[in-house]
Amino acid sequence: MREYVYLGLAIMAEVTGTTALKFSDGFTNVGPTVVVIVGYIGSFYLLSLSLQSFPIGLVYATWSALGIVAAALIGVVLFDESIDIAGFVGIALIVGGVICLNLFSETYAPAH
Numbered sequence: 001m002r003e004y005v006y007l008g009l010a011i012m013a014e015v016t017g018t019t020a021l022k023f024s025d026g027f028t029n030v031g032p033t034v035v036v037i038v039g040y041i042g043s044f045y046l047l048s049l050s051l052q053s054f055p056i057g058l059v060y061a062t063w064s065a066l067g068i069v070a071a072a073l074i075g076v077v078l079f080d081e082s083i084d085i086a087g088f089v090g091i092a093l094i095v096g097g098v099i100c101l102n103l104f105s106e107t108y109a110p111a112h
Contacts (some may be wrong), residue, residue: 019078057101
């Protein structure tokens with residue numbers, strides 16, 4: 001169960017770092033730049049902890065897919081970006097792929 005927490009925290013740290021990247025203005029704003037560095041280092045550390053129990057394909061697919069979805073939603077909410085129908089379809093396919101890997105794939109079943 002702890003590995004799921006690590007993975008969730010890794011996703012949150014990466015999304016925080018990515019959001020701060022937008023605010024960093026090419027690393028010219030010190031505060032957001034520090035958040036980028038701490039967010040990415042924290043994310044990779046937590047990702048490494050989840051890899052102690054879960055297969056790399058499952059972890060990376062989940063981490064990157066949920067990060068993509070969260071970043072897209074943050075773009076809409078914080079930066080007034082929009083998502084068109086193709087974007088919604090693409091996001092749905094990403095989420096569907098991660099659900100398929102997590103629930104149905106024996107190849108990527110978590111090791112216990």
